[in-house]
Amino acid sequence: MQPLAGIWWSAWLEGWAVNAKLDGEFREFMHARWPFMVRLAYGLTGDQGHAEDVAQAAFARAYASWPRVSRAGDPDAYVRQIVVNENRNRFRKHRVTERLTDAPPEAAAADAVRRCDDRSVLIGALQRLGPRQRAVIVLRYWMDLTEHQTAASLNCSVGTVKSQAARALATLRQDTELVDEGFQ
């Protein structure tokens, strides 16, 4: 008779690696959905570098739980939710980097990308929204999630989604750069 601990350990070791089939499935999924998740993260972060970091972290987490994620049947929703969560955590981590200094850190080199077309003006206006309003706009109006789905994704009430969406749209309507570009 195999000792109980031995059974436990062998089960553990058996599950150690994602088997080759699941591994291939994950790789295929990531190749297919990477652009979409980066774009979603871009909508939330407003920065392509951050977006790719967030998307990569989300896919890594999905891989870590891939057998379960795959079994559940909607890996897209799973990764999308991690992108939203990762973005929120990114800001939480980022925000504590302040420190007192006689010499404030030198600013990064100027962004080489000029916001010179309608699309980037819209992205710029999105960036000027608060993170939650931006997330509501992206999830509600780009991804076409329902108010309930958006609320579940952002872990808030439907009422909050409605109010944040209304405020965000009002802010966008008044955004001077959008007005200058003839958006309204």
Next chain:
Amino acid sequence: MRIDDERDLHGQLEAAFEAITPRPAPVDRAVRRGRAIRVRRRVAVAAGAAAVVAIGVLAVPSLLHRSAAAGPVAPAGGNTVTVQAPGPHSAPGLIASGTIDGRRWQLTAAKPGTGAAGPGEQIFTTSGPAFEGRGGPQPWPALVVNGAYSVPFRGVLVIGPVQVMFGAVPADVTYIAVRLGNGAVLTLHPAAVYGVRAVAFAVPVGAGIVDAAAYSQQGEIAAAIPFNESDGIAYFGLSLTPGQHGLARASGRIGSGTANGTAWSVTAYLGPWGICYQTNAVGTPAVFCPPTPSDLDSGGLWGYTERSPSLSVAGGHAPASAAWVIVSQPNGTTTKIWPVTVGGQKLFAFQQQTGPNPPRWTAYDSSGHVVRWPAG
């Protein structure tokens, strides 16, 4: 396009995001990171299983003779929080460990200057199920004792739903008591960590830290009341000696502008914590609370930098008689700023230009004479 037409907004967003061309999918890197996450989870499971076995072996005598080293149990709102100083056989660098609702956490410091630490930094590693797999190493200014403040929580890490606070205490501090919103108290005993005595604790974000007091063998040395931001994260600023009062509570916007298309603003919050500066730019606001009175009295500059979009904001605290401030920007230009009075304090914030030199500032009174801080 009209923004009030939601279908058009969808189309415009679609077009804007379609223009983003991501780099090729880093599948191998994601797989490697995913495997690392699995390993960490499994190690945690194994450690948990080992702990269960150990508890099974030790439970009866432990229950009969409750260890004097056991940390306090403090319900924080709906959560139960414990903290424990390292024992004699703990791993080097362990500052403290504990549990939040039974899920373990620990904070470990690496030897200063080792690992990926930059100059003056140290790597701090958070680990344990309490961090929901998000713990890990992070550089932070090295643990240094500053005699000006006995309540030392200069280290603030927010990891998922948990806030970790840590710092080094002066030699005369025997313990620190942290009071939470529901009246529960965590007692922190300093641990020797690479030449300093350090303390740490972890609580759920939103636990509502009321205050922290440092005690020597003679009694209370100092206490600090944190600035609790609206989303539940606490920041400690000044340490107050017994009988000393902080500033009266007040708040106000001290600067704003737009840089590279990004709007920024800085709001100052005054109170018993001193002055906390909240910078709103990209994402969640960033908060900074200068730790010592001398930082306030010398008008010490603080800085905030966002890499993308490129944005750097700095600010300071001018003497009461200052009418305006001339800032010498890093690129050699000068900027004239009129400080804003908030709670009787003259505060200012400005967009920092890119350049090789650190910014400097000089305050002038209404007659155009240079004003200096009494100490400086």
